[in-house]
Amino acid sequence: MQRKGFRTAIAILLLGVMLVTGCTSGSKDDSGTLSPDKPVTFSWLVYDRVEGKVRDDWEIFKEIEAKTGVKVKFQIVSQEGLEEKRQIMIATNTATDFIQVPTQDGREHGPEKVFLNLNDYLDRAPNLKAFYEKYPEAKALATGTDGGLYTVPVLEGDAEGKGFNFIWYARKDIMDQYGIQAPTTVDEFYQYLKILKEKVPDSYPLISNAIVGDTGLYTTFGRIFTGISGFYNLDPTTDQYAFAPYHENYQDMLVFLNKLYAEKLLDPEFSLLTQAQWEERILTGKSLVTFFWKADLESLVAKARGAGTAEYELDAIPSFAAEGIKNYQFSRPVVGTVGRAISAKVKDKERAVQFLDYLVSEEGTNYLSLGIEGKSYTMEDGKAVYNKEFGESPFNALRKDWGVWYDLITLNNAKSREVWERGLSEKSKDINARYEQYIVPAPKQIVKTEEELELEKSKLNNLNKFLEQKVTEFVTGKTPINDTTYQQFIDQAKKLGSDELLAMYNTAYTRTYGDK
Template sequence: MTRKGFRKALLLMLLCALLVTGCGGGGGKDDGTLSPDNPVTFSWLVYDRVEGKVRDDWEIFKEIEAKTGVKVEFQVVSQEGLEEKRQIMIATNTATDFIQVPTQDGREHGPEKVFLNLQDYLDKAPNLKAFYEKYPEAKALATGTDGGLYTVPVLEGDAEGKGFNFIWYARKDILDQHGIKPPTTVDEFYQFLKTLKEKYPDSYPLISNSIVGDTGLFTTFGRIFTGIHGFYSLDPTTDQYAFAPYHDNYKAMLEFLNKLYTEKLLDPEFSLLTQAQWEERILTGKSLVTYFWKADLESLVAKARDAGIPEYDLDAIPSFAADGIKNYQFSRPVVGTVGRAISAKVKDKERAVQFLDYLVSEEGTNYLSLGIEGKTYTMEDGKPVYNKDFGASPFNTLRKDWGVWYDLITLNNALSREAWERGLSEKSKDINARYAEYIIPAPKQIVKTEEELELEKSKLNNLNKFLEQKVTEFVTGKTPINDETYQQFIDQAKKLGADELLAMYNTAYTRTYGGK
């Protein structure tokens, strides 16, 4: 070989070496498959939960990296700053490689090239393909106007619609001490609170941790008096969306809550309470009855006893409803309102989809939802059950020490809840059995058109603010409750778009599911 030929050959070898080196990094190109021998790094937006902060040394992610070659770099924000950060990322098209967003945002911004179209990669993502086939509702929620798939919606509940989240709590030790019977009707509930107030005059027996949301005071009593969960929701008796204030009983609900407020049976600061204040008042006996997450009952009992109240005990009291109103609670929805998306700007698109496909696989799902067999869970009768050493609220340890069942990380909360409920105490299992008769399947989410989304954006926020403010004024007596003031309330709600929104929800629901 001539010297010139040798130099050419050496140059070619060096160029090949540089190309190979470039392919080994996080942004290089390869055949699109995951491999521990070909590492890649992806960024992922998360927030710190109260149970424990996000860590970069969780064992499940070490095992995932050992099997896939994927290293995850969490970009951590506060829970309070999450929504703003997410919206800025969407608006500026600077999302992290992996990000959890409302499925609505996925449908809206995916076609704008903010999120990767997963439809283009399903031939290399068998688990994703199977997921969309198994959950057509999830596919509908993930599908943009261009037909692309932009999110993997998070699973929340079992397909049978039996799992549920909320119960009425009351101080069992106090009920037992005074022989007070749990209420089963609205009138009995009022007398129940009156009796507690007589026994404990310094207390405000009823407390709520919020005014809206699933455990909110207005949501809970709206359902009790009208059968509508929230201001807008599907009426299970008609299979149509309804606006709760239009119901004949909504004014009666306001009068009932105003009576509780006036007679000091309801915490006077109900509209201002923080979560910490709610918990402090429940634990110290300043309040004795609440509607909240069933998962927290036993941990609250343990906190009170650890704080020096050995007799403290909580138990569920029956669900109740006004005369003629269906007594129910919606189950957890099978498919949630948020989903995992991949940034359209991710450098290694194929391996990003492959990684998401792995996380949806049985092995990936088990890591994120259950953890590591033998360490965080065991198999009993072929079913996973969390380590009993983690106590009645295993999610605290799972999230803090393992990154398992962690919001914005797991994709299957339903699997986590099933494993948790298999290990429940006999008391919690008994509560589940007592509430089973009230649980009905949650309504499926509706898919809105761009025009419907614009209508909702332009009307709903202002309407909700008005409703929250005005209902609070009615309950506290700032605005008297009579036919004239109630009609003014309804008229203003109409001016703010109540009718337009109601028509839109029913149109979208019928279009998406045929009204079923």
């Protein structure tokens, strides 16, 4: 396979410049158990987040060491260099003792003795055993072709599928000033933008921070018009994967967005905007409506008011969809795309697994997801609440000062989010309540074979580039929208592999979770 050839080439090139990797210090006795009286050190690959750099004096790890005897030695890289470092470590089998990898990498490289087979230790790891029993999707994502378990997938959402990330923002102060009603349909949304443009002539009312991705313009309006979130995704009404441009309404979406562009209701630079430009235009009133992460609403209001716009107010407007299309948003997935693995070369295998088992336990999870009771969180009516001094965005202080809810460290983002939302303002809780009706459980992840991954690798990137370019041409009017040009668009997508990819996604989904 091409992937194996590539890995072999990397390994040969790097033999002479082998990176310093985490080697376990302490006992080599595999019969050892976790104990403060038997210290051991494990290395752990991490990266520095913008909220705060990784520190070796975080109090949670001092307490963990006092309880278990395990000292963690972080090997730190930049966020930009993380993926390259990780791939080099995998290719040369020089991973740190603990490392977070895509679950696919765990399934693929675990049987090659890059990662430790956790299945061999479950009789001594009760928390891991219970984890796989409670989350069968996580077990499926962790299982290699040899039946081994090679990762502990990170939890992202609640099992009920109610937690969600995104809302429609709108300038409530302007709506109140002019008595503008929130839209509930596609036609009302168009009229709503026209009224905003009339009242604030210097604005381009609608803005998006990207064209694709979770909050991308094409993703958002693709779901509104076709019920498919993104180019490929699960259709919640059929439980089958679909390709959005094949839907009869996709051409209508292009016409709608082109109308917004032509009438200056959509930011004319929508396809080129950086995150900083998006934020600047939202804060200064150059744009008034956007679809974005709900967690940022309060902080944006604070920034605008701090910059001198005292009356600035954002609020959520309802989700909407085209006639006959399900009005929904996917919840956060319960199980994420990445998982914690242990290097197969770790010296003290027993204690490495026992440490991972401890981190999955309630006590270990509380340290990584909540911090220390009485310091970073308190218990109210039997439930954890983050310190109120952290405000509406506790994750900044938690990550910087405590190492809590920190990517590549925590194993349970769902628990952190649950506690965060418990301490939200009444306004934020009200927004959550208003959006609950739109939320449906996120699709479960697909477990692809190596052949399916090769197909995706060979086709998807080029297809996506074509789709992004062509849809932008339609929206901006560079290519006229009619039946002929749209059929040409579909024909070219087919040539680039849209049918093959669609068949592959449905085959892999059915194989992974059964024919429903």
